[in-house]
Amino acid sequence: MTPEQIDAWGEELAEVTGGLAHLFARPEPAEVFADLIEGLLDGLPKKNGWTMSARAGHAGPERIQKFLNAASWDDAALVGAVRDYALARLGDEAAVMVVEDTQSIKKGDKSVGAAFQHCGTTGDVRNCQVMVMLTYAAGAGHTFLDRRLYLPQSWAGDVERREEAGVPAEVGFLTKPRLAALMLADALAAQVPFSWFAADSGYGRDPHLRAYLHAAAIRYVLGVPVDLPLSGVAGKPDLGAPPIARAGDLLHYAISRDRWERRSCGEGTKGQRLYDWTVFEVELAEQAPADGYVHRLLIRRSTKKKHLAGGRFDYDYAYLPGPRADAHPGPGDHPRRRSALADRGRQQGIEAAGGAGGLPGAQVEAVAPLHRLLPARPRLPRRRARRPRHTGARASGDRRRESGGKRPHTGGKDRTGPSRSR
Structure with missing residues (x-):
């Protein structure tokens, strides 16, 4: 998105960010939130705390870092607000809920959840973070609805690493299909309208996820x-x-x-x-x-x-x-039509993730900034025949193909988490 496009959309953008001011106890975090949203939407060559702070006229990245790391606000409430905003524009009884995981490749071992594990971005085993994402795909467009960080067993049982990264005591090891079921349960509790659920074989092979879908009579x-x-x-x-x-x-x-x-x-x-x-x-x-x-x-x-x-x-x-x-x-009501719609939502939605919250190669090391970046990132509805409202790149291939193509990994560093030697 170009600065000109952001300016043209300024009134609606201000309405959206202003309508979320109640999530923050003071006006200063609400101002930084608006700056962060505009920075994530802007077509900056690199998006990190320094570049977005410079764009907003801040003296340094400290305000954005503090907003993500220590400011008092509820990221779960923001997820709910984004969901309500999206459903007011995209809500469709025939929509598909799509679960897929996205990865952010890492070089060190300080980033929360980073471990050597399967990386769908490259198709092999890499040191990466994995986030399970829930996408809402409707005829009018698609958007993210929820996210869960996958915490490998090597992290779940390491008390020292958990404390350093700020992992809550109640968070333990859960498989990715189990995380998907939790997000789907939250969507059902929020009465999100949809007709089908879709996922790739990494989730389809799990009998417990299928049993949950059977019990809930979800197609x-x-x-x-x-x-x-x-x-x-x-x-x-x-x-x-x-x-x-x-x-x-x-x-x-x-x-x-x-x-x-x-x-x-x-x-x-x-x-x-x-x-x-x-x-x-x-x-x-x-x-x-x-x-x-x-x-x-x-x-x-x-x-x-x-x-x-x-x-x-x-x-x-x-x-x-x-x-x-x-x-x-x-x-x-045809499963092949639903599968095709899910394909589109998966490809466009997951490619739009662009790493952690749209910051390529972001060094997000703690739980709080990572969980806050993703709901804060503007995943506003993409509608047909209208100007796109987020900067996510369209997918270049079908990830469900056995010989699926690789996405280029974009480097770059962002100190949005606590500064630690790598």
Whole structure:
């Protein structure tokens, strides 16, 4: 976003930030908050405490650092305020709630939660922080609704590191799917309107998350691994047919049946991202559907010859109300349409994260500034046919592809946490 665009949007921006002044006990933090929002929106080459302070006319970064580290304000209340603002403009009963994690690569071991773990940004194991994000994807646009820092077991059991980083005593180790369930429960308690839940195979393979969704009767489309255990397809199996014990076993039937439907997963950098889809009604091992619901396995096949030659297929697991597999859902109720909408929200939303709160390579070392940066970052709704209202870059590829492309890592340092030697 350019300074000219911010100026043109100044009246509405002032209304938004001014409407959140009640979150702060004094006027000074409210002023710094407004400066921080404008700095995060501005197209600065590097966004850190120094550059945003200089833009706001501060003598140094101390005011922004104090605001994030020590000022008395409730980041949970800000999350709720941002959620209400977004839903007033994007709220849609047909929306999709999307969970995905985003990573910030680190060089030291002081940043809270930083550990050697899988990094989706690079596709390998890196020293990084991981934040689980909840995105709201609707027909009119998308926005972040909530976030949870993933605290690895190496951190959860280290009392000294926890105290140094300010990790609350009640915060322990929770898996990423469990964090996703907590955020979804908060959204349900806030009566957020949505129709589907979607996540990739890192979450789809977790039986406890699926059990939570079943208990709450929430429709979902989840990516799943090829070894997802199945007890077979619905109905009587064909004599002499290969046994079906896992998701990958259905590929034989998909190819021999040859009933594929070509649909788009949305607009990409090179046009429509077209895939061929087929669907089977299945029975999931040791996890029966709720009354009136069925399990379906969607198989997605690339339409590109080089991918077909490599035998590349993706699997999505859909849990939704009847009808049976031989009937067709309504126009707005198709799992493939929901999956495509979730894809768009995941790609655009997670790429818009841009590291910790939109500060590339930010050295956010303590819990308080990290949890405060993300709700403070302007994740205002992006609407079609209107000027974009945040600086998030559009995704360049589908992260659910097995050979997904890498995002470039942008360096830069930001002392928004307590200063410590690295």
